[in-house]
Amino acid sequence: MPETAGNRDEWIYVVTDIEVDGPWPGANSMRSFASVAVTADGEERGAFEAVLEPLPGAAPNPDTYAWFQTHPEAWAAATTDPQPIPQVLTRYVAWVQSLPGPRMFTASPIAFDGNWVDYYLRRFTPYGVIQGPYEKDRLFDGPGLCLRSYAAAVVGRPVAEISAGSLPAEWYGDIPHTHRAIDDARGYAHLLGVLFRRARALQAPAG
Template sequence: MSSRSRITPTVYVSVDIEADGPIPGPYSMVSFGAAVAGRHDSAGFRRAEPLGFYQELRPISERYDPEALAVSGLDRAALLRDGAEPAVAMREFCDWLEEIRVDEAGRRYRPVMVGYPAPYDWLFLYWYLVNFTGTSPFGHSGCLDVKTLYAARAGVPFAGIGKRSMPAELLPDLPHTHHGLDDAREQAVLFANLMEWRAG
């Protein structure tokens, strides 16, 4: 059996979260956005139309760091009043993932979350999914860090990598606004550019 015949079709989903503190549970994810970055199967990688999902969430605790919350520009009182219930939002996100994992030909793809950098976003997203739905459509390890991918593709040390250190042709012509959906779409383009990039 060839290695190509063992490939699991994958849909890459760029996710960006905003939170009011460093860890989930004591602190809250206040918003998150997701955008389809591309599909990867035996035919190779293909960037996708960046279909998106976005939610602002009701905080789950009384604790918050005002500086962390200020990054998102969201108002805590408005979130407490109008934010989506986390359990509802995470179920709706799972439903959205079910829709986008099927392509036009009806083929099913396994979702993998991508982020820049991924650890913080993954920490909150995975915790919220498991805590509020009992499961994660990404499994427990379906996460890909764009900074790590760049380090491997470029052959450079991970320490010190930033967008300013990347070649200009990789960088999206999109603003970084700290709005979950805007930033998820920006990351989706960066990831797709990197997947298509020939270093050197």
């Protein structure tokens, strides 16, 4: 069905990737993150990237840290020139609020990346990723979008089979998955546009 003014997707999708030094927010730290804001047509509306100081009292998980030592460029990108967390989150909130609405947080998968970003937002700002019905001042709109789940639905495969390496590289804009947050966020943002186009094609009448 062709898009009209009444059914055009007006949302801005804030596609986000994080790099963390362990699995548990609080005990471990989010060392860097990046968000790329895109329309459903794949038009980029802005990007945000930051390296964070570790949380007070936190320490890297030994297994995660050992993995990063086998990817030194990713570790360097996630830890070089870190900034104080409250300052970064204040800037991030202002950046998100500067985007035209409605705005939806998007990550792959949202259960992991979204949990970390929500923890940091609620600890250092008045906001969250998914805010309850009685929170009137909201940073994001809608329920959030799990890019991994959406990809599984569009391509008709189990969610467990979807990963950065399981879909064609061109769907990510041929942007390598480097574990540098801004690279991976841009790849995921490109993927979202591809999936939206494929979903629209599936809805088009045959013939």
